[in-house]
Amino acid sequence: MNHKIAIVTGASRGLGRNAALRLASRGVDIIITYHSKRDEAEKVVAEIEAAGAKAAALQLDVSQSKSFTQFAVGVKAILQSKWQRNNFDYLVNNAGTGINIPFIETSEEQFDQMMNVHLKGVYFLTQKLVGLMADGGSILNISSGLARFSFPGYSAYAVMKGAVEVLSRYLAKELGARGIRVNTLAPGAIATDFGGGAVRDNQELNQHIASLTALGRVGLPDDIGGVIASMLSDDNRWVNGQRIEAAGGIFL
DSSP: OOOOEEEETTOSSHHHHHHHHHHHHTTOEEEEEESSOHHHHHHHHHHHHHTTOOEEEEEOOTTOGGGHHHHHHHHHHHIIIIISOSOEEEEEEOOOOOOOOOGGGOOHHHHHHHHIIIIIHHHHHHHHHGGGEEEEEEEEEEOOGGGTSOOTTOHHHHHHHHHHHHHHHHHHHHHGGGTOEEEEEEEOOBOSSGGGGHHHHOHHHHHHHHHHBTTSSOBOHHHHHHHHHHHHSGGGTTOOSOEEEESSSBOO
16 A cells, blocks of 8 residues: 655754654654755755665755745655655645844844745645645644734744634635645744743743643644644544634634
8 A cells, every 4th residue: 555645844854854754653654844954954854764765855945935845846756766756735834934023123134034934835835735745735834823822922933823814714615626634733832942941941931831831831842743644634634714823722
């Protein structure tokens, strides 16, 4: 039986890496993308292969939408050479960066960077790849708890994530005829190197978030990777056009 194949963007570290490994543990083959750290990406490929799945790494800057046509050509080539297939099954739009700057100080350049990475990138990368996706596939767009609750300093980032949540519903509607499900996963604050590692390394911030969370701690990558793997699987085949928050019960 052919393994399912997932593309996970930004999977050389953090949540993307964890999701790729959790998918691999369920027998899903993975194409990961990385921005600049090829050595980290190759380590993840080796970890996936050690888990018994096939894997490949492709370079991608999600802020450069003009590069997506060429990226899709690369995806098609590797699908054929490594898997003897013309399509893949799952897309996880995970890659991203964050900024924490007060609204009043946010520059147009910083706003545009957030838009290019988190909104334009997701919109046009999905558009370029969906033609290579098998009918009955699944797309998961990664949003943020910050699209529901507001922490000062994250306006530019959160606005883009809010837009992605709307986009997910539209994609679910427009791709439904092909049996492709589209959902949004909104993690809460997770202890990774995202945003300079503030949640992980700033003890005061860590404790503050923990105090606001019903389960009494901040999230870890392991709390999210399994949710991503589950959301893509047939276990959730009737969940479509939804926003799932995985945040331990923050701001309930």
